[in-house]
Amino acid sequence: MDQPATRATATDVRHLCGEILDWKLGAILELNPTTEDVAAAVAWAGGHDELGEEGHPLEGRAAQVYDVLTADEFGDEQE
Numbered sequence: 001m002d003q004p005a006t007r008a009t010a011t012d013v014r015h016l017c018g019e020i021l022d023w024k025l026g027a028i029l030e031l032n033p034t035t036e037d038v039a040a041a042v043a044w045a046g047g048h049d050e051l052g053e054e055g056h057p058l059e060g061r062a063a064q065v066y067d068v069l070t071a072d073e074f075g076d077e078q079e
Contacts, residue, residue, distance in 0.1 A: 005034035016042050017069065027068045033061040041065035 006012075013028050014020060016038045020028075028038065040062040058066050 005036060008033050008035045008038045013038055020069075024068050024071070028065050031061050031064050031068070033065050037062040038065055041069055045069045 008016075008029070010025060010029060012035050013025055016035070017024075031037075033041075037060070040058060044058055044062075044066050057063070
């Protein structure tokens, strides 16, 4: 019997992503992703997706997490 997907906690996200800006952590947690969603997004962001170029694109929450991970921080250059 399949286990239900586990929702990612802040600890999970930090473990999977490594160093992550606080605003990105908050944005990811607001999406209520599973640990699998975060792991898939991290793999794609790092260019280590298991599906390769012929694979399926990310969808759903994994795609949203990927968008957050790859987003630039606004205002960084003006400080």
